[in-house]
Amino acid sequence: MTNLTNLGFLKGAIMETIVSTYNANEQPNAAPMGIKTEDMKHIVIQPYTSSMTYANLQSKRCAVINVTSNPELYYRTAFKEANPGGRTPLEWFEKVETVDAPGLRMADAFVEVSVLDIKSLGAERAEVSCDVQLIKTSSFLPKVYCxxxxxxxxxxxxxxxxxxxxxxxxxxxxxxxxxxxxxxxxxxxxxxxxxxxxxxxxxxxxxxxxxxxxxxx
Ligand SMILES: Cc1cc2nc3c(=O)[nH]c(=O)nc-3n(C[C@H](O)[C@H](O)[C@H](O)COP(=O)(O)O)c2cc1C
Missing domain, CATH: 1.20.58 (Methane Monooxygenase Hydroxylase; Chain G, domain 1)
Structure with a gap:
């Protein structure tokens, strides 16, 4: 298995990703979230408590952290209303190996995580600590900087x-x-x-x- 260092993660720095989860009714959901690692083994997510991602992390206790720099994926998962029918297309998602959460097919890598602990950070935000279960990379080509x-x-x-x-x-x-x-x-x-x-x-x-x-x- 590759590791977070090889994917470009830096200790203590906020990295932008898309976190995908299942809703209580098993519908896939995805949203961009900044995440952090201090030791390259655990990941901390700080979702707004009003987000669907937070509710899903609480109920399903796992997620996929999708690594991508594709603006289309960020746009259409941040603003669900930018999609036909007002929801991220179902065909964008696929099952992953180790956790009960969907991955985004177009991502460059999946980091499959299980939730270890959820702490409140005041009224608006929470801190969700996760354990990395599996990292899978797609066979993507390097991308030119634009x-x-x-x-x-x-x-x-x-x-x-x-x-x-x-x-x-x-x-x-x-x-x-x-x-x-x-x-x-x-x-x-x-x-x-x-x-x-x-x-x-x-x-x-x-x-x-x-x-x-x-x-x-
Ligand atoms: C790159 C990026 C990073 C973001 N980081 C966070 C974050 O760390 N926590 C958070 O709650 N929202 C963050 N947001 C905003 C959420 O993605 C946005 O509110 C989204 O609609 C929440 O969707 P959900 O209700 O399906 O979880 C970020 C947005 C972008 C584009």
């Missing part, structure tokens, strides 16, 4: 917070405004680096979504 890939993923991360902050108090709304400025900056980069691409389409879609949240707030 600024648009990362600018798109950064924008998706900011946008998940914009939605939350726009619904908050004045201070939160100010934070939302700053994040929107950053997304506008990334939008300009994506449109210069990769015009007429899937990335520019995601950025256009995000911009439209942000405008509709602004109208609602």
């Amino acid at each position: 600024r648009a890939t990362f600018a798109t993923i950064e924008s998706i991360i900011h946008a998940t917070r914009v939605k939350l902050f726009l619904a908050g108090d004045r201070q939160k709304q100010e934070q939302a405004r700053r994040l929107i400025e950053l997304i506008e900056h990334y939008n300009a980069i994506v449109n210069r680096i990769a015009p007429n691409s899937r990335y520019s389409a995601i950025m256009a879609d995000l911009t439209q979504r942000i405008n509709s949240w602004k109208d609602e707030s």
